Amino acid sequence: MMAVEPKGGTTADKKPFPKTALPPGGGYILKPPDETGRWEVSTYRWDPNQVIVNQGDSVTLEIIGINGAEHPAAIEGYDQKFTVKRGEVTRVVFRATKAGVFRIVCAAHNPAMVGELIVLARS
Ligand SMILES: [Cu+2]
Structure with missing residues (x-):
């Protein structure tokens, strides 16, 4: 991303x-x-702004900061907080335990910089 x-x-x-x-x-x-x-x-936006994974997956998001000095961000509902900085790759590592749609929100660039983590339910 x-x-x-x-x-x-x-x-x-x-x-x-x-x-x-x-x-x-x-x-x-x-x-x-x-x-x-x-x-x-x-x-400002996340690109891509949707990440689709399967429930139970080990997820590693690698997010590079291209524009904007800092993006203090969180994945709502997943207790993941991180900051993306220009010129650096931020890795966000977690297990997708809960199915559903979870917002990836940058607190500095509301309301535009919102993505979605989509966790498909294990059937
Ligand atoms: Cu931002």
Whole structure:
């Protein structure tokens, strides 16, 4: 997995700077026009943002930090907390004991940076 920041931009003469604020929480960034009129929008995400495993699997997530200095994160319902830092690989190792869908949430980039751990029930 990666922690990445997709980014887009244009100049105010092509598309006026949006008047509506984006949802708060650090997950969306809207940079107002600079001296050249260029403005940018970006967000943070896990890529891929879904991990599918089978119940009972030993899971190792290797997550590299590409954009953003730090991503303090957790897998809700699995008691896994970790921080992904730019330029480093963070390994998250656990056994998928519980079936279900569990959010992988970065506390610094709400509400955008949310992935899903999907644990398929053992039949
Ligand atoms: Cu983040």
